[in-house]
Amino acid sequence: AGTATVQHFASLDAWDVVALSRRRPDTPPGVPHVSVDLTNRDQCQEELRGITGVTHLAYMALHEEDDLVRGWRQRTQMEVNRRMLENLLDAVEASSPGLRHISILQGGKAYGSHLAPVPVPAKERWARGDHEIFYWLQEDLLRDRQRDADWAVSILRPSMILGDSVGSPMSIIAAVGVYASIMRYLGEPLRFPGGGRYVTACTDSRLIAQAVEFVATTDAAAGETYNVVNGDVLVWQDLWPALARHFDVPTAEPVPMRLADEMPKLAKVWDEIVEVHDLQPLALADVIGGAWQFADHAFAYGQASPPDRIVMSPIKLRQAGFAPCFDTEDSIIHWLIRMQEKRILPGSGTAATT
Numbered sequence: 001a002g003t004a005t006v007q008h009f010a011s012l013d014a015w016d017v018v019a020l021s022r023r024r025p026d027t028p029p030g031v032p033h034v035s036v037d038l039t040n041r042d043q044c045q046e047e048l049r050g051i052t053g054v055t056h057l058a059y060m061a062l063h064e065e066d067d068l069v070r071g072w073r074q075r076t077q078m079e080v081n082r083r084m085l086e087n088l089l090d091a092v093e094a095s096s097p098g099l100r101h102i103s104i105l106q107g108g109k110a111y112g113s114h115l116a117p118v119p120v121p122a123k124e125r126w127a128r129g130d131h132e133i134f135y136w137l138q139e140d141l142l143r144d145r146q147r148d149a150d151w152a153v154s155i156l157r158p159s160m161i162l163g164d165s166v167g168s169p170m171s172i173i174a175a176v177g178v179y180a181s182i183m184r185y186l187g188e189p190l191r192f193p194g195g196g197r198y199v200t201a202c203t204d205s206r207l208i209a210q211a212v213e214f215v216a217t218t219d220a221a222a223g224e225t226y227n228v229v230n231g232d233v234l235v236w237q238d239l240w241p242a243l244a245r246h247f248d249v250p251t252a253e254p255v256p257m258r259l260a261d262e263m264p265k266l267a268k269v270w271d272e273i274v275e276v277h278d279l280q281p282l283a284l285a286d287v288i289g290g291a292w293q294f295a296d297h298a299f300a301y302g303q304a305s306p307p308d309r310i311v312m313s314p315i316k317l318r319q320a321g322f323a324p325c326f327d328t329e330d331s332i333i334h335w336l337i338r339m340q341e342k343r344i345l346p347g348s349g350t351a352a353t354t
Contacts, residue, residue, distance in 0.1 A: 001105065001161055001208045002060040006031060008209035018051060020088075021061070026164075026342075038084035039063070044091040054096035058212045059085060059104045064169040068293040072114050072133070081134035086141055099151045101216050102142060105208070106135040106157045106225075108310030120199075121313035124157070124225045152222035154215035158203035159229050159312055160298060162331045164338045166282070169290035172298055173335040177345045178287055179259065179295070180247045182266055185273050185346075189252035190244040192237055193259055194299025200236075200309040201229050204326040204334075214322045221320065227312040231325035236299055242329055246336060246348055258301055260292040277346035287344060 003025040009015045010028045019025055019033045027033055036047045038061050063080045065071025085104070092099060108114075111122040112129045128136065142153045165171040183190055211228045215221035237254070244251045263284070270284040300306035314325075339345040 001158070001163065001205045002058070003027070003165070004163055004205035005058050005060065005209040005212050008206065008213065012213070018054075020048075023167075038088055039080060041083075041087045041090070044087040045094070048088075048091035048095050050095075051092075052095050053098065054092055055098055055100045056216050057088075057092060057099065057102045058216075059088065059102060061085075061088075062169075064290065066290065068169055068290050069114070069297055072109060075132070078132065078134035078137055082137035082141060085138050089141070089145065093145075093149070099149075101152050101154070101222070103154045103156060103212050103215050104138060104142070106139075106155055108157070108159055108312065109133055110135050110157055111310060111312070113310035117307035118310055120308055120311045122227070122310060123313045124227060124316050154221045154223070155225040156208060156211050156215065157225065157227045157312065158208050159201045159227075159310060160203065161205055161208070162202050162328075162335050163205035164335050164342065164344070166287055166344060167289040170294040171289065171291045172295060173332065173339065174287055174289075174344075175259065175291040175295035176243065176332070177336050177339050178270065178284065179263065180243060180249065181273060181346050182263070182269055184247050184249045185269065185276075189250045190240065190247065191252050191257075192240050192254040192299070193257035194236065194254070194296070194301045195256065195303040196300060196305045197235055197237055198300060198306040198308050199233050199311060200298075201233050201311050202328045202331065203229050204328075204331040207324055207326055210324050211317065211322060214317075214320075218321070224316075224320075226317040226320070226322075227314055228317060229312050229314050230328045230331060231314055232328050233311060234328050239329060239332070242333065246333055248348055256301060259295050259299075263288075263292050273346055277343075279343045279346060282344065 006017055006019045006027055009017045010031050017031050019027050019031055020036060022035060022037055024033050034047050036043050061084055065074060065077050071077045111118045112131050115131055160172060162173055164173060180190055208228055241251055267284040340347050
């Protein structure tokens with residue numbers, strides 16, 4: 001989401017963009033990048049001292065625990081995420097007194113989707129849940145600071161984010177792409193590895209970028225919270241044939257597989273794929289990060305009859321005047337192609353060999 005936002009704003013004539021992250025993102029030429037660890041308060045102060053005149057801040061940094069799903073309920077995870085935002089905010093406010101707008105991301109867990117089934121569709125008008133989550137810590141921090149500040153805050157809540165992120169704890173595109181590439185290389189059909197059917201939704205990272213521009217430039221968006229979703233819904237099993245066509249492999253009956261357990265065993269197979277197809281020299285763990293865990297969660301592994309996950313209403317944002325939307329199947333194929341073009345995944349038309 002952060003990379004997509006940098007790329008989007010860099011394409012607009014009226015904006016000067018600075019990217020801030022630990023690792024350099026895939027930024028367009030001419031976009032400066034500042035490498036900083038947001039958990040390090042002193043480093044934030046030092047690195048941002050020379051960045052003045054910031055008017056808008058799009059905050060998309062995220063800390064996740066190694067045990068991804070369990071970490072969503074851990075107080076340590078929440079406190080780290082709060083501290084990261086606080087460290088950055090302190091530094092930006094000190095160097096840029098003209099700051100006018102901050103946008104931050106939340107997500108389906110704002111509605112408690114990680115704890116229990118959520119009514120469909122989830123709406124922003126609902127009272128804030130009483131469950132603990134770092135979203136509330138960050139939101140309260142910003143609301144408290146606003147009392148003595150001239151800047152406004154807007155909150156965006158995407159669903160499962162689609163993009164070409166590498167090493168992310170929640171990159172479903174990387175997980176799907178690597179899984180399909182390995183199965184094809186091994187001469188195996190593309191079997192769905194998860195559990196039962198359920199309805200969910202996704203958000204293209206390009207849509208988030210456009211929504212950030214909308215809230216940053218729309219006075220009525222100040223102080224508001226908006227769901228940001230593609231506009232359609234998804235059942236993973238129904239998408240599987242399209243994925244198989246893209247990778248030119250047959251489908252077969254589903255076979256449940258805990259990807260977080262089984263796929264790391266195929267790290268050497270991935271090394272072979274990298275060599276055979278002359279891909280970027282990235283190990284399996286470098287591409288996936290913690291995303292196998294997220295894929296198991298997304299595919300409802302171990303759940304024969306999972307409840308519908310988080311399906312969020314897009315109506316409030318539409319009524320505010322934001323029109324863009326994406327077809328989720330097209331989005332997924334788009335980002336798989338992007339990863340192939342960047343030589344992170346092998347191309348779709350190459351024959352499987354071992």
